[in-house]
Amino acid sequence: MHQESAAKPLHQRLLAGEPAAAEELVTTEGGRLFQASRRILGNEEDALDCVQEAFAKAFQKISTFEGRSDISTWLYRILINESLIRLRQKRRSKIIDIDSLMPEFDIEGCRIEPPWQPVKDPEQLAESGEIRRHVRAAIDILPEDARNVLLLRDIEELNTRETAEILEISEAAVKVRLHRARAALKKLLEPHFGAGDVE
Amino acid sequence: MSKVKVMRTIKSAVAKSPIGLSCCDLEERVDAYLENELGWPAKMKIRMHAAMCRDCTSYLRAYTATRDLVRAAIRTEAEGADTLPDDIARKILERKKSGPEDGAA
Structure with a gap:
């Protein structure tokens, strides 16, 4: 049973609500997403917040994932959007002409x-x-x-x-x-x- | 006429020829050139222009170096941020357990 479950694509296991699948996604993708958000935002605190938001959104919206791309690509895009939103919200003192x-x-x-x-x-x-x-x-x-x-x-x-x-x-x-x-x-x-x- | 003026006059004349390119034309194609998206004839035109245009040669070098600096600086800045801290991973999973899940069957 366990072997059958592990052979299923990750998004299907997430959709089925398997706790191990969520843990696997966080373990395999967390570091990569943290680094990407860190590059965009320039600080760790904001990046960690964005990673948490990205995973929360992904888990909530997993039923909308159509499987056309890899789940890591889908998750990465959610993270990028979260990071750009966060970047917009940060007050900037000056914008150059x-x-x-x-x-x-x-x-x-x-x-x-x-x-x-x-x-x-x-x-x-x-x-x-x-x-x-x-x-x-x-x-x-x-x-x-x-x-x-x-x-x-x-x-x-x-x-x-x-x-x-x-x-x-x-x-x-x-x-x-x-x-x-x-x-x-x-x-x-x-x-x-x-x-x-x-x- | 100064040497610089003479060179600019020659450049302008060549730019108007069928094989020529002006500095403004080069500016429009600079990213496509650097990312190797141009065909051979367009690439050659840029190289020919740069060969006789000191200003465009300087520009291309500075433009490329700055792009490389930006990449290297941000990559270096983010070094070390490659593992999600355990407490954050735990928070993500706890939030999933307690939060709404439209995916749970």
């Missing part, structure tokens, strides 16, 4: 760009706690639409289609917002590479 951070061109359409002369590579820079705080602060001041796309595409490494589905926007909108977010972060963060001030 993203247009002011876009690349510059002269009247002939030629780019105006300072020479790129970095003193460290990205991996080396990321070892510094101060730099990591600058990166998080730069993400935090992006407008919500650009920030969410950046978090899903560049941090969670979802593809354009997955990002569009989660955010319920078109793939073209994902591409535009991602580019604006990346261009803005470049402008905000490039001084930390030691570039931009030497001709």
Whole structure:
């Protein structure tokens, strides 16, 4: 009987109300979800709250899971939505005017760009706690639409289609917002590479 | 005419040719280029443009480095948060027992 039960897909065992199935889901997916939420939110406390909310919603809505994707993908999407909602609720002191951070061109359409002369590579820079705080602060001041796309595409490494589905926007909108977010972060963060001030 | 102005005049002329690309055209294609979504001819146009445009070369390098920094910084920041604490796991399961379940048959 136990073997028969274990052979059933996890979502069916959850639907049948098997306590062991819930425990299995929390054990196998909890860490991964915690890490994803931590990446999006930037702090553990909020991430742990979101993980709990995501599991609560998943258990409540398990009957709506149609089995088209893996249950871990379904759960991950619930978690991402919870994390983005939490991120929206967090009060932000300042949101940058993203247009002011876009690349510059002269009247002939030629780019105006300072020479790129970095003193460290990205991996080396990321070892510094101060730099990591600058990166998080730069993400935090992006407008919500650009920030969410950046978090899903560049941090969670979802593809354009997955990002569009989660955010319920078109793939073209994902591409535009991602580019604006990346261009803005470049402008905000490039001084930390030691570039931009030497001709 | 300064060297920079001469280079810009040449760039503008090449950009208007059938094989050319302007800095603005490159800007529109930069993500597709970096994510390898472009076909060979479009890729070549970008490489040709970058080869004679110091500003776009600098831009592409800075853009890529910043994207990589953001990824590396957030990944490093979240290191260690890879196991759900036991008390949280317990809370999740206790909440399931006491809460509404539309899934329970």
